[in-house]
Amino acid sequence: MFEILSKGFNQARDRLQGRIELTEANLEDALRDIRVSLLEADVNYNVVKNFIVHVKEKALGEVIETKVSYKGQKLKATPEDHFINICYEELVSLMGPVDTSIKRGPQPVSSIMLVGLQGSGKTTTAGKLARFLEAQEKKPLLVAADPYRPAAVEQLRVIGSSLNLPVFFKDGTPPPELCRQAIAYARESGCDTAIFDTAGRLAIDDSLMMELEDIVKSTRPENIFLVCDAMIGQDSVKTAQEFNRRLDLSGFILTKLDGDARGGAALSIKELTGKPVKFLGMGESLDKLEEFRPEGLASRILGFGDVVGLMQDFERVVDEKKAEEDAMRMLKGAFTLNDFLEQLQSIKKMGSLSDLMEKIPGFSQLTKGASVDDRELVKVESIINSMTTKERQQPTILNESRVTRISKGSGRTRRDVHDLMKRFNMMRDVMKKIGGGGLLSRIPGLNKIPGIGAAFNPSELMGAGLPALNQGAAGGTRSVSSSDRKKQKAKRKQAKKDRKKSKRR
Amino acid sequence: MEQKKERRGFFQRLKEGLSKTHTAIVRRIEEITAGKREISEDLLDQLEEALIGADIGIATIKTLMDSIRWKVQRKELEEAEKLKDALKTEILSMLAHGEKALLVDPARRPFVILTVGVNGTGKTTTIAKMAHLFKTQGHTVLLAAADTFRAAAIEQLEIWGHRAGCEVIKHASGADPSAVVFDALKAAQARGTDVLIIDTAGRLHTKITLMEEIKKVHRVISKEIAGAPHETLLVLDATTGQNAIAQAKIFKEALNISGIALTKLDGTAKGGVIVAICEELRLPVRFIGVGEKIDDVREFNARDFVDALFED
Numbered sequence: 175m176f177e178i179l180s181k182g183f184n185q186a187r188d189r190l191q192g193r194i195e196l197t198e199a200n201l202e203d204a205l206r207d208i209r210v211s212l213l214e215a216d217v218n219y220n221v222v223k224n225f226i227v228h229v230k231e232k233a234l235g236e237v238i239e240t241k242v243s244y245k246g247q248k249l250k251a252t253p254e255d256h257f258i259n260i261c262y263e264e265l266v267s268l269m270g271p272v273d274t275s276i277k278r279g280p281q282p283v284s285s286i287m288l289v290g291l292q293g294s295g296k297t298t299t300a301g302k303l304a305r306f307l308e309a310q311e312k313k314p315l316l317v318a319a320d321p322y323r324p325a326a327v328e329q330l331r332v333i334g335s336s337l338n339l340p341v342f343f344k345d346g347t348p349p350p351e352l353c354r355q356a357i358a359y360a361r362e363s364g365c366d367t368a369i370f371d372t373a374g375r376l377a378i379d380d381s382l383m384m385e386l387e388d389i390v391k392s393t394r395p396e397n398i399f400l401v402c403d404a405m406i407g408q409d410s411v412k413t414a415q416e417f418n419r420r421l422d423l424s425g426f427i428l429t430k431l432d433g434d435a436r437g438g439a440a441l442s443i444k445e446l447t448g449k450p451v452k453f454l455g456m457g458e459s460l461d462k463l464e465e466f467r468p469e470g471l472a473s474r475i476l477g478f479g480d481v482v483g484l485m486q487d488f489e490r491v492v493d494e495k496k497a498e499e500d501a502m503r504m505l506k507g508a509f510t511l512n513d514f515l516e517q518l519q520s521i522k523k524m525g526s527l528s529d530l531m532e533k534i535p536g537f538s539q540l541t542k543g544a545s546v547d548d549r550e551l552v553k554v555e556s557i558i559n560s561m562t563t564k565e566r567q568q569p570t571i572l573n574e575s576r577v578t579r580i581s582k583g584s585g586r587t588r589r590d591v592h593d594l595m596k597r598f599n600m601m602r603d604v605m606k607k608i609g610g611g612g613l614l615s616r617i618p619g620l621n622k623i624p625g626i627g628a629a630f631n632p633s634e635l636m637g638a639g640l641p642a643l644n645q646g647a648a649g650g651t652r653s654v655s656s657s658d659r660k661k662q663k664a665k666r667k668q669a670k671k672d673r674k675k676s677k678r679r
Numbered sequence: 680m681e682q683k684k685e686r687r688g689f690f691q692r693l694k695e696g697l698s699k700t701h702t703a704i705v706r707r708i709e710e711i712t713a714g715k716r717e718i719s720e721d722l723l724d725q726l727e728e729a730l731i732g733a734d735i736g737i738a739t740i741k742t743l744m745d746s747i748r749w750k751v752q753r754k755e756l757e758e759a760e761k762l763k764d765a766l767k768t769e770i771l772s773m774l775a776h777g778e779k780a781l782l783v784d785p786a787r788r789p790f791v792i793l794t795v796g797v798n799g800t801g802k803t804t805t806i807a808k809m810a811h812l813f814k815t816q817g818h819t820v821l822l823a824a825a826d827t828f829r830a831a832a833i834e835q836l837e838i839w840g841h842r843a844g845c846e847v848i849k850h851a852s853g854a855d856p857s858a859v860v861f862d863a864l865k866a867a868q869a870r871g872t873d874v875l876i877i878d879t880a881g882r883l884h885t886k887i888t889l890m891e892e893i894k895k896v897h898r899v900i901s902k903e904i905a906g907a908p909h910e911t912l913l914v915l916d917a918t919t920g921q922n923a924i925a926q927a928k929i930f931k932e933a934l935n936i937s938g939i940a941l942t943k944l945d946g947t948a949k950g951g952v953i954v955a956i957c958e959e960l961r962l963p964v965r966f967i968g969v970g971e972k973i974d975d976v977r978e979f980n981a982r983d984f985v986d987a988l989f990e991d
Contacts, residue, residue: 210737216920219731292943292971293799293916297830322971324838325831332830332852376946403799407734407920409946430798433883435922458798458828 194240196233196253204254205230208261211477215436218411221445225264233260242491251488258478259485265476269441269468273450276307276367277396277424283360285353285368285393288427289386289417290401292374295429295455297326299401300371301333302455302463307367308339315365317356318343319389320373330371337460340365349373350388357393370395377416386421399452400426402439410439411446418447428471429455432462438475511566514598515558553586557594560584569595718751718759726762734920734951739958743769767985770954774981777957781910781938781965781978783818789867789875791900791907795893795934796914797926798881801942803832805914805968806876807839808976809940814844818873823863824849825856825896826880836878842973856880856892857899864903877908884929897934912965914940915952923952927960942968945975953984 194200205226212222238256242249278284286303288296297320304314316334318341320326327343334341340363342356353370360368370389375382390398400417402410417423428440431454440451451466473482558566560583565572572580572595581588723744730740746769750756756765783790792809796802803826810820822840824847826832833849840847848863860877867875879896882889900907913936915923930936941953944967953964964979 213731213737214921216734216922219728291918291946293801295799323835325835328834329829329831336830378946403916403918405797405916405919405922407918407923407952408732409734409918410920413918413946430883432885433797433922434885434925435920438920 194238194253196236196238196257198230198234200253201230201233201257204257207254207478208258208476212438212475215438215475215477216405216407216410216442217438217475218408218442218446221411221442224445225261225268225441229257229261229264232264233257236260239492242488242495249488249491251485255481255485255488258476258481262472262476262478262482262485265441265472266468269444269451269472271450272466272468273425274452274465276452278367279394279396283357283366283368284397285357285370285395286397286399287353287370287372287386287389287393287395288399288401289372289421289423290374291376291403291406291413292323294374294401294403294406296320296374296401297329297333297371298458298460299427299429299453299455299463300330300369301337301460303369303453304334304339305337305460306453306463307369308337312367313365314339314367314369315356315360315363316341317353317368317370319349319353319356319370321345321349322373326371326373333460342368349385350392353389354392368393377413383416383420390421397424398422399424400443400449402426402428402443404428404431404437404439404455405433405435406439411442414439414443414447418449423447423449425450425452427451427453427455428466431455432457436475436477437471440471441475511558511561511569511598515555515566553590554594556584557581557586557591569598718756718762722759722762723748723751726766730951734955736921736924736951736955736959739773739955742958743773771981771985773954773958774985775957776961777939777953777964778979778981779938779963779965781912783813783816783874784909785873787906787909789821789864789872789904789907790909791864791867791904792874792876792910792912793879793897793900793908793934794877794912794914794940795879795930795936796881797883797916798829800881800914800916800919801968802826802881802914803835803839803878804971805912805940805942805966805976806836806878807843807973808968809966810840810843810845810874810876811973812976813874819870820845820874820876821863821867821870821872822847823860823875823877825859825863825877827852827854827856827859828880832878832880839973857896860896860899861903864900864907868904884926884933890929890933894933910938910965911936912938912940913962914942915956917941917944917952917967918946919952921955924955924959927956927962931960931962936962938963938965940964940966940968941979945969953979 208229209222209226212225213219217225233256236256238251238253240251240253240256276284276286288300288303290296300316304316307314316330316339318327318330320330331341331343342352342359344352344355347355349372353368356368356370360366370393372386372389373382375386377383389395398421400414400423402414406413414423414426426443426449428437428451431437443449444451451471454464454466454471456462456464476482557580560580565576565580577588577591580586581591584591726747727740727744730743731737735743743766747756747762747765750765756762781792794802794806806822810822813820820843822836822845824833824836826836827850830852833847833852837847837849848859848866850859850862856879863875863877866872877896877900879893880889882893884890897908897911911934913927913930915926919926927936927939939956939962941964956962957964967977967979967984969975969977
């Protein structure tokens with residue numbers, strides 16, 4: 175009795191707060207929509223079925239927020255929207271892990287064998303791969319192993335000559351022998367990768383499938399890629415499974431994605447063969463080959479682009495709301511270096527600083543001729559990361575010996591540390607000044623800054639450690655991606671090691 | 680063996696070509712209906728699943744299933760075993776829109792056929808097969824190599840032209856396709872050729888510039904010969920899924936497509952796309968391709984098709 179009462183009470187309270195639990199009932203429509211959408215994208219029937227059962231299990235019982243309001247911005251998201259977002263995220267993770275590697279063997283010549291149905295785009299893909307490899311300082315050899323289709327050899331020759339790359343063909347030689355000879359020829363002529371362009375064939379054509387098995391036996395290719403038309407329907411799975419059963423594919427390449435095909439085959443094949451998508455063909459010219467990334471393809475297959483976009487906005491606003499709460503807390507208590515670091519990180523999340531600056535009204539005039547170096551943020555971050563918790567909370571305890579330690583730890587000069595502290599103190603002063611006016615609360619959405627122009631000079635705030643302005647440095651802007659940051663971190667680590675080493679000596 | 684096959688006649692060969700489609704759909708339906716007397720919702724769901732697996736398309740399946748469900752409700756359909764016949768009738772009525780053979784009109788000389796489609800559907804092969812078919816019907820045939828874009832496309836058509844015994848009008852690779860078409864029209868008129876078949880480059884229906892290019896080719900033809908092209912044939916790949924409908928829709932809007940050739944039906948491909956397109960776009964299917972040889976082409980016959988599809 176009490177349990178029911180309290181449950182009812184909790185539900186009512188959750189509703190008021192805009193929270194709701196995902197249940198079978200409120201997901202019914204979404205489930206139907208997703209099913210139809212995936213089937214329209216040509217995702218295999220069984221894959222759709224399993225996918226829906228799986229995400230449903232995952233989503234049920236999850237408590238989600240259905241509305242947020244923040245700075246007059248009110249956003250609502252239905253349980254269905256949330257569910258679609260869950261599906262999207264699940265799709266992205268299902269399409270991973272990303273593996274776009276091309277394997278190389280111990281022999282001087284490695285090989286890539288392209289197989290697939292007629293008209294899937296093998297010959298064009300062979301040209302694209304050759305170009306891709308050449309750009310990576312490899313020496314590819316194109317091998318025309320399709321003696322059946324009229325002018326297929328000629329087609330590869332034309333492609334080869336347009337790329338200025340060699341093409342191997344021997345009239346009257348059966349493909350398995352031809353490919354074997356091609357490897358020998360590649361070795362002699364100093365090529366390191368042979369690309370076999372085989373004839374298109376049906377997976378049920380036993381004699382032609384045996385020919386492929388013979389090529390595998392005679393050349394032991396390091397890579398066997400199934401080239402698959404993105405427009406393929408429910409048949410994709412049968413084809414892929416049969417090719418995989420007979421040849422043990424290393425992955426597949428999806429072509430003709432520059433059209434409006436949703437590419438459901440990719441998910442179906444990945445799911446049922448477990449083999450990764452390697453590349454995407456995005457156009458007819460030979461430079462239109464991309465390494466696979468799951469995000470774009472996932473939203474394409476799912477087909478709810480607007481909902482996915484909305485949910486990203488929704489989540490961003492939830493983040494912003496949290497930032498505001500943090501800001502309020504800062505105003506009440508002290509502004510510490512930890513808060514400072516957190517702000518840096520949230521600013522970085524919003525994108526490159528130079529992009530961000532452009533969005534601030536009046537700021538472009540202010541920073542005329544100046545550019546913002548995003549790498550400054552990394553510097554600041556590394557310095558703060560080298561401080562102890564106590565130092566971050568009470569920066570006043572910093573003395574010369576501490577500064578020395580921090581500078582060593584972060585791979586920065588002592589001057590860098592002092593500069594940062596100076597800026598930080600300035601910023602804290604500014605905060606004190608504007609505290610109470612509610613201005614700080616606007617920091618996460620920096621675009622409201624003109625309103626505080628009278629209180630202080632914005633450039634001071636911006637100079638206060640957030641973005642450092644390199645006066646006059648033209649065109650030096652660049653956004654720091656997370657991988658770049660990792661690289662830089664690794665570099666600094668290495669530098670630190672090297673320094674230690676040289677000391678020991 | 681080639682000859683033996685020939686003697687077995689058209690219907691047999693069609694069935695052979697379709698045998699894979701046949702197994703795919705029929706086996707499922709057999710499995711589903713076997714040993715079951717009553718039509719349950721579960722059974723209908725499974726039936727729907729089989730149709731989805733055949734690429735028939737969600738909208739079409741809904742029409743089919745609604746009609747079947749309605750009959751079940753009205754007790755017109757009560758036994759599970761009769762489900763297959765009912766479905767057969769439904770699909771046949773949808774395909775009836777699509778049964779209209781392509782006949783060369785001798786009053787229109789040259790009878791101009793413009794062949795279009797996305798990349799890799801088998802346009803050039805289909806053209807060779809058509810050329811062969813028309814020649815065996817006693818027509819003179821000229822081919823135009825207006826795919827000046829793809830590497831070795833002209834050579835490919837020349838090899839096929841040689842096999843079919845037809846001359847090919849061509850320019851250099853990279854030339855303006857409209858110019859090739861113009862020359863081919865002039866040549867066909869001068870020679871009094873019965874049929875002129877134009878091969879064009881594969882283009883995705885979403886590429887606006889390429890669709891404009893093909894519209895221009897179309898305009899050049901109509902300007903030169905009033906009423907031409909007499910057939911604008913869209914070549915569709917039977918392995919294609921739901922995107923085939925988008926292709927048909929957009930090509931039809933741009934070029935007023937008058938017929939469809941459905942290729943690669945000799946694989947594990949389903950006939951599902953035909954049903955969807957006939958039902959939604961009311962376009963006739965002129966030919967089906969059932970193999971890589973020059974005579975592996977059939978005129979589309981809805982009854983043969985459905986019979987072969989549902990034969991035990």
